[in-house]
Amino acid sequence: MSEYDIISFENRLMANVFGKRPLVITRGKGALVWDVKGKEYVDCTGSYGVALLGHSHPKVVEAICKQAETLISCHASLYNNKRTEFLQKLMSITPMGLNKAFLSNSGAESVECAIKVARKFTGKPEIIAVMGGYHGKTMGALSATWDKKYRAPFQPLVPEFKHVPPDNLEKLAEAITEKTAAVLLEPIRGEGGIRVPPEDFLPGVRELCDEKNVLLILDEVQTSFGRTGKMFGCDHWCVTPDVMCLAKPFAGGLPIGITVAKEEIMSSFKIGEHSTTFSGSPLVCAAGCAAIDVLVKDKLAERAERIGCYFKGKMEELQAKYNIVKEVRGLGLMLGMEFRYDVRNIILKTMEKGLLVLDAGRNVVRFLPPLVIEKEQIDKAVAVLDKVIGEEEK
């Protein structure tokens, strides 16, 4: 099928809810992808943070092929060996005490489960989230998401959600009431512009939640699996939540959502109170086992820290060189470059020159490359940025 046909069929047949770029990707390997005409791109989108091990990692491909020939689906009302293996591997990397999981299919679903289990366990309705936070677009997750453009058309949302200013312990303390079940936030806000909180914020939130007997839910959908240079974002501040939301890279690129909680919290669900047909499918779990093995064996979190430092350093050189770059932020390979104006044009121009990046709000270019990205590929990305920013600044 021609590039023109692919674009026009997708536009015609698929719900028009994605801000599409005029690019047809047909192949990927590691941190590189190729378009339908064979042009190569350095992929700093990583499929929105999913392709953390790189595209089509051979170990994940092997596991998927092998499992596909054995058993693809098995409802969670029956037991399955791959699901058990995945749960064991998952618990070997999750923070101590978080040892019971619900498996689903996406980040938003992992948040839905966290909201429901917090209400069920505490018997209280209220969830406090953060202005600028992002948790997905299903009705519960959307009620915690801040941005008005996502929320406004779908009112009324789920009741008893409120938002407090970010990184502000005082306002958070004031907001907690007798009705509060949980505080829900991202350790580092991703969609909100790659915002790393001040050193004392997350430990302060943990202390406050303990003091007021409120659950702490951390949405680690974007910050986990080594992305920030540690296994989980919260590891930077030695904070353990009561409930953690995971998704994107955990099944090597296949759809997955995971809500992992303290045993007594997750056990407050009775049979039938929460479920999904695809929970822990053998195919997804086989891919997940391979993904965790690669992450741990290849020490990808450490790699993200090392190579992220290199990338960030290069971005800071660009910041020093160009006035239109306002700030460089982030940890590991979760990086953002804030400009003094809208970045739409910059993103399209980098694409033309063989570099794919994301936005995070109006003024921030976001980088979520696979953790296997090579130094030379980063150099290429930086050379493209240098050229595009140079042209913009003229």
Ligand SMILES: Cc1ncc(COP(=O)(O)O)c(C=O)c1O
């Ligand atoms: C922090 C966070 N939570 C939740 C979600 C929603 O995940 P999904 O798009 O898989 O539903 C995202 C997606 O980007 C996210 O970044």
